[in-house]
Amino acid sequence: MRAHEAGALHGDIGNRGPAWLRTPVDVNSLVPQLWPRHVARGPAGALTVAGLDVRDLAAEFGTPAYLLDEDDLRERCREFRAAFPDADVYYAGKAFLCRAVVRMIAEEGMFLDVCTGGELATALSAGMPPERIGFHGNNKSVAELTRAVDAGVGRIIVDSSTEIDRLTALARERGVRPRVLLRVTVGVEAHTHEFIATAHEDQKFGFSLAGGAAAAAAFRILDEDALELRGLHSHIGSQIFDASGFEVSARRVLALQAQIRDARGVELPELDLGGGFGIAYTTQDDPASPHDLAKRLRKIVDGECAAENLAVPHLSVEPGRAIVGPAVLTLYQVGTVKELDGLRTYVSVDGGMSDNIRTALYDASYSATVANRASDAEPMLARVVGKHCESGDIVVKDEFLPADVQPGDLVAVPGTGAYCRSMASNYNHVPRPPVVAVRDGSARVIVRRETEDDLLALDVG
Structure with a gap:
C-alpha cells in the first residue's frame, strides 16, 4: 500500500476506492520510512542497496531473496541503546535469528531474547555470551531448561507453575540458583491483531494478575528460595503504536511489585516491559522513534514508582521487529500479469506465502515497487x-504499480525483516529464499537458499 510519495496521477483510478487509493502517487518515488536506510534509486532507475544494484543482486543470488541492509540494522541497535542508556536492550530473536x-x-552491545531450544542453540553457536541471553517460552521442556541452566543463561522468564x-x-539437582523473571498477564487489550496481542486474560502466556496467580507464583519463588526472582515481566503484544497500553501494563505490574514488597519485604530490582514496538509497513503507519519510546516509558515507570513509593527498578525492553x-x-521477479476488467491487476511473483505468511495470517499490509527500472506509465491498482495454490496467497493486498509492469520485472517489498524468514515454510515444496547481507558495496549470503535436494534429504520414504 503506497510505497511511493505523492505525485502526479494519470487516468481515472483516483475515482475509485477508499481515500488512500484516491491519493495521487508517483510510482517511482520511495517513502523513506518504509525502506532500509541505504536503499535508493540509481541513475538508471533501478533500486540500489548499500550501493549495489538489485539487478546485479538478483543475477548473483536469484529471486526471491531477502536483502538485509546491515548498516541499517546496526544503526537501529545503536539508537535503541542510546535511547535506553540505563536499561538492558534485548533483541527479540524470534523476529529473525541466524548466527550472523x-x-x-x-x-553492537545488545542482549538477546530466545524462546526455544533451537534459538538458544543458534545464539550459543554464534558466541553470544550466555549471561546476555534471556529465555522466553510458555512450554519450555526439561531438556531446554537443562541446557539453559547448564549454559549459564542470564535470565529465564518463567511462564507457568x-x-x-x-x-x-x-x-537443586545442580546446586545452582538460576535468575528468573515472572511473566505477568496484566489484562491489557492491546490495539493490534488478536493473534499478536499477548496480555489479555484469555491466552496462553504468563501468570494472571487479576486471578491472583502472579502474586502466588512470586510468593512461592521467594519462599522456596531455589530460584533468584529478579523481577517481573510484561509483554502486551506486537506492532503497537499506542503508548497507553504500556502505561496500563506498568501501573498494574508495579502494583504487584508493591504487593510483593508489602507481603515479603522485598523490592524486586528489575522490570521488563517487553517489546512489540510498531514499524511502518505502509504510509498509514506512524511509528515512534526509540528516543520518544524511551521518554514515554521512562515517564510512565517513574510516575508509577513514585505513586507506589517504590525504588525505580532496572528496566529492560525487547525490540525485535523495530530493529x-x-x-x-x-x-521478487514477476512471472505473470493478469488484468481483471473493472477490478484490479494481479501481479504474480516467484515467492508468496511461503516466504511471507503475515498477509494471510494477520491480514498484514505491505508496500511494493518495481525495482529494476523507473517507469513513465500510468499508475494502476495492483x-x-x-x-502457491491458494487464493489467499497474497503478498501485497493493494498497491499502485506502473501499468507497464511485465514478466521479468523485479518487485521489491520493504519491511520484511521481521517474521518473514523466521515464519517461512516449504508449502507446495517451495524452497525457502536466502538472506543476503549488503554493506559498503559488498554482499554475502548469511542464510543460503534451500534447494530441492534439501527438501528431498528429509524425505526418507
Whole structure:
C-alpha cells in the first residue's frame, strides 16, 4: 500500500476506492520510512542497496531473496541503546535469528531474547555470551531448561507453575540458583491483531494478575528460595503504536511489585516491559522513534514508582521487529500479469506465502515497487500475489504499480525483516529464499537458499 510519495496521477483510478487509493502517487518515488536506510534509486532507475544494484543482486543470488541492509540494522541497535542508556536492550530473536545476526547485535552491545531450544542453540553457536541471553517460552521442556541452566543463561522468564517445578528441581539437582523473571498477564487489550496481542486474560502466556496467580507464583519463588526472582515481566503484544497500553501494563505490574514488597519485604530490582514496538509497513503507519519510546516509558515507570513509593527498578525492553523489520526488503521477479476488467491487476511473483505468511495470517499490509527500472506509465491498482495454490496467497493486498509492469520485472517489498524468514515454510515444496547481507558495496549470503535436494534429504520414504 503506497510505497511511493505523492505525485502526479494519470487516468481515472483516483475515482475509485477508499481515500488512500484516491491519493495521487508517483510510482517511482520511495517513502523513506518504509525502506532500509541505504536503499535508493540509481541513475538508471533501478533500486540500489548499500550501493549495489538489485539487478546485479538478483543475477548473483536469484529471486526471491531477502536483502538485509546491515548498516541499517546496526544503526537501529545503536539508537535503541542510546535511547535506553540505563536499561538492558534485548533483541527479540524470534523476529529473525541466524548466527550472523547474533554476531551483529552482540557487536553492537545488545542482549538477546530466545524462546526455544533451537534459538538458544543458534545464539550459543554464534558466541553470544550466555549471561546476555534471556529465555522466553510458555512450554519450555526439561531438556531446554537443562541446557539453559547448564549454559549459564542470564535470565529465564518463567511462564507457568509447571515450569517453576521443573526449574526448581534442576536448580537443586545442580546446586545452582538460576535468575528468573515472572511473566505477568496484566489484562491489557492491546490495539493490534488478536493473534499478536499477548496480555489479555484469555491466552496462553504468563501468570494472571487479576486471578491472583502472579502474586502466588512470586510468593512461592521467594519462599522456596531455589530460584533468584529478579523481577517481573510484561509483554502486551506486537506492532503497537499506542503508548497507553504500556502505561496500563506498568501501573498494574508495579502494583504487584508493591504487593510483593508489602507481603515479603522485598523490592524486586528489575522490570521488563517487553517489546512489540510498531514499524511502518505502509504510509498509514506512524511509528515512534526509540528516543520518544524511551521518554514515554521512562515517564510512565517513574510516575508509577513514585505513586507506589517504590525504588525505580532496572528496566529492560525487547525490540525485535523495530530493529530488523525495516532493515530488510524482499526481492521478487514477476512471472505473470493478469488484468481483471473493472477490478484490479494481479501481479504474480516467484515467492508468496511461503516466504511471507503475515498477509494471510494477520491480514498484514505491505508496500511494493518495481525495482529494476523507473517507469513513465500510468499508475494502476495492483495486487501482488504469490505462486502457491491458494487464493489467499497474497503478498501485497493493494498497491499502485506502473501499468507497464511485465514478466521479468523485479518487485521489491520493504519491511520484511521481521517474521518473514523466521515464519517461512516449504508449502507446495517451495524452497525457502536466502538472506543476503549488503554493506559498503559488498554482499554475502548469511542464510543460503534451500534447494530441492534439501527438501528431498528429509524425505526418507
